[in-house]
Amino acid sequence: MLPVVALVGRPNVGKSTLFNVLTRSRDALVADMPGVTRDRHYGVCRLGERPFVVVDTGGLSGTEEALDVLTARQVRLAIEEAQVLVFVVDARDGLLAQDHVILGELRRSGKPIIVVVNKTDGLDLATAMAEFSVFGLAATLPASAAHNRGTEDLVGAIRPLL
Ligand code: GDP
Ligand code: MG
Numbered sequence: 001m002l003p004v005v006a007l008v009g010r011p012n013v014g015k016s017t018l019f020n021v022l023t024r025s026r027d028a029l030v031a032d033m034p035g036v037t038r039d040r041h042y043g044v045c046r047l048g049e050r051p052f053v054v055v056d057t058g059g060l061s062g063t064e065e066a067l068d069v070l071t072a073r074q075v076r077l078a079i080e081e082a083q084v085l086v087f088v089v090d091a092r093d094g095l096l097a098q099d100h101v102i103l104g105e106l107r108r109s110g111k112p113i114i115v116v117v118n119k120t121d122g123l124d125l126a127t128a129m130a131e132f133s134v135f136g137l138a139a140t141l142p143a144s145a146a147h148n149r150g151t152e153d154l155v156g157a158i159r160p161l162l
Contacts, residue, residue: 003083004053010096013093014145015058017118017145023043023045042054049159083111083162084162087102087103089115091123092123113139116143118150120143120144120149128142
């Protein structure tokens with residue numbers, strides 16, 4: 001069985017866009033409306049030497065259920081299924097309270113966490129990254145999923161953890 005990597009994060013941070021880049025598919029639904037991805041999506045990332053499964057856990061957000069319930073479910077699924085947790089945050093929104101909540105849950109799992117600071121395109125990188133240094137996680141990488149930037153470094157960071 002291939003190892004599994006889960007993408008976790010608030011709605012609209014770019015999880016599905018990152019999924020598409022990693023799996024080179026259009027499977028994950030990307031839209032300007034937050035939370036439009038209805039389900040988990042699975043794909044295989046074949047960038048680099050050894051393939052791994054990527055799961056886009058963003059589901060059902062912003063609809064009938066409260067955001068914290070949805071987030072909790074998403075995080076639980078990710079933790080259950082994955083060997084590596086990729087926590088996606090939004091450089092444009094900056095660090096929000098919900099990011100802290102999600103990261104707290106991920107940390108409790110004891111599984112390795114990589115932080116992807118997405119949407120850094122057009123931003124000052126040092127400033128964008130500095131805000132997320134409070135997480136204290138060594139593996140904190142800048143990315144622009146929409147412009148396919150940072151993907152190679154991300155795969156490089158994931159691989160030794162599988
Ligand atoms: P999800 O809800 O976390 O799955 O987020 P999506 O992948 O659906 O993306 C939400 C919105 O952010 C869409 O309008 C994307 O085009 C946009 N987006 C995703 N990645 C980037 C990025 O790297 N830079 C910018 N500027 N926008 C992005
Ligand atoms: Mg999505």
